[in-house]
Every structure is written in structure tokens, then in C-alpha cells.
Amino acid sequence: MENKKTNLSEMMETAMSKVREMVSSDTVIGQPITTPDGVTLVPVSRLSFGFSCGGSDFGKVTDGKNFAGGTAAGVKVDPVAFLVVKDGVTRVMPVAIPAMGTADRVIEMIPQVMDRVESFIDKKKETTEF
Known part of the structure; x- marks a missing residue:
């Protein structure tokens, strides 16, 4: 045993x-x-x-x-x-395989949107500082 x-x-x-x-x-x-x-x-x-x-x-x-x-x-x-x-x-x-549903596409786009908003804010700060 x-x-x-x-x-x-x-x-x-x-x-x-x-x-x-x-x-x-x-x-x-x-x-x-x-x-x-x-x-x-x-x-x-x-x-x-x-x-x-x-x-x-x-x-x-x-x-x-x-x-x-x-x-x-x-x-x-x-x-x-x-x-x-x-x-x-x-x-x-x-x-990954590209997203199929609308919600998946929106979630995938969040980093790109955040980058664009960040660059827009940065440009806005630059123009107001001068």
C-alpha cells in the first residue's frame, strides 16, 4: 500500500x-x-x-x-x-481577430480616442501658454 x-x-x-x-x-x-x-x-x-x-x-x-x-x-x-x-x-x-459587435468596436477604439483627446489637450495648453 x-x-x-x-x-x-x-x-x-x-x-x-x-x-x-x-x-x-x-x-x-x-x-x-x-x-x-x-x-x-x-x-x-x-x-x-x-x-x-x-x-x-x-x-x-x-x-x-x-x-x-x-x-x-x-x-x-x-x-x-x-x-x-x-x-x-x-x-x-x-x-486578435477584429471585433464583430458594436460594443467591441467601441472598446477597441477607447485607446485611440484617449490619445487624440490627450494630444488635443496638449496642443490647447501650448497655444494658451504663448
């Missing part, structure tokens, strides 16, 4: 250590990439993972020699966006 627990525990620990290697903050927020013209790109991803483990004794003797078991794990990494840093300004560049 003790051998069975050890076998199952070892299988679970081995599988979980591999999952831990794949599922880390470095996978979600990737290493920055700097282009020759000074633009820095930081990849952002979405992670999904699953894990299962099971085992059983076969036959009448439960000494651990008739134990069979297995583990399975899966990880899915989907690219979501890039953070684009240029001249001290950070923008989000989504990596």
Missing part, C-alpha cells in the same frame, strides 16, 4: 514540476524585444492549463507490484497583445 502511494505521489510531483516550468510569469509577460529603431515590444499571452492523475491496483495482491497509473498535463499559450514602448509612450497592440 505504501509503495502505491509513493508511485502515485512521484507521478504527480513529476507532472506538476513540468507544469510549473511551463506556467510562469515569464510565459504570460514575455521578454522585451528591442528593435534597431528603439521600439521595445513586450509580448503578452494568455495561459490555460489542465492536470490529471490516477492509478489503481490490479489483481488480488496489493503489494504495489500490480499498480498502474498515469498522469497527464496540458498547457495552451495564446498570444493576446504586445506592449509597444516608443519615445516613453506605451501602447497596447492587440493580436
Whole structure:
């Protein structure tokens, strides 16, 4: 009986250590990439993972020699966006299928509208300062 627990525990620990290697903050927020013209790109991803483990004794003797078991794990990494840093300004560049609904399009346009409002305010300040 003790051998069975050890076998199952070892299988679970081995599988979980591999999952831990794949599922880390470095996978979600990737290493920055700097282009020759000074633009820095930081990849952002979405992670999904699953894990299962099971085992059983076969036959009448439960000494651990008739134990069979297995583990399975899966990880899915989907690219979501890039953070684009240029001249001290950070923008989000989504990596997605274009929005289909009106609400999705409005949400996608918010960063562009905010940029335009910000530039308008900056221009307004410049003209009033002179």
C-alpha cells in the first residue's frame, strides 16, 4: 500500500514540476524585444492549463507490484497583445481577430480616442501658454 502511494505521489510531483516550468510569469509577460529603431515590444499571452492523475491496483495482491497509473498535463499559450514602448509612450497592440459587435468596436477604439483627446489637450495648453 505504501509503495502505491509513493508511485502515485512521484507521478504527480513529476507532472506538476513540468507544469510549473511551463506556467510562469515569464510565459504570460514575455521578454522585451528591442528593435534597431528603439521600439521595445513586450509580448503578452494568455495561459490555460489542465492536470490529471490516477492509478489503481490490479489483481488480488496489493503489494504495489500490480499498480498502474498515469498522469497527464496540458498547457495552451495564446498570444493576446504586445506592449509597444516608443519615445516613453506605451501602447497596447492587440493580436486578435477584429471585433464583430458594436460594443467591441467601441472598446477597441477607447485607446485611440484617449490619445487624440490627450494630444488635443496638449496642443490647447501650448497655444494658451504663448
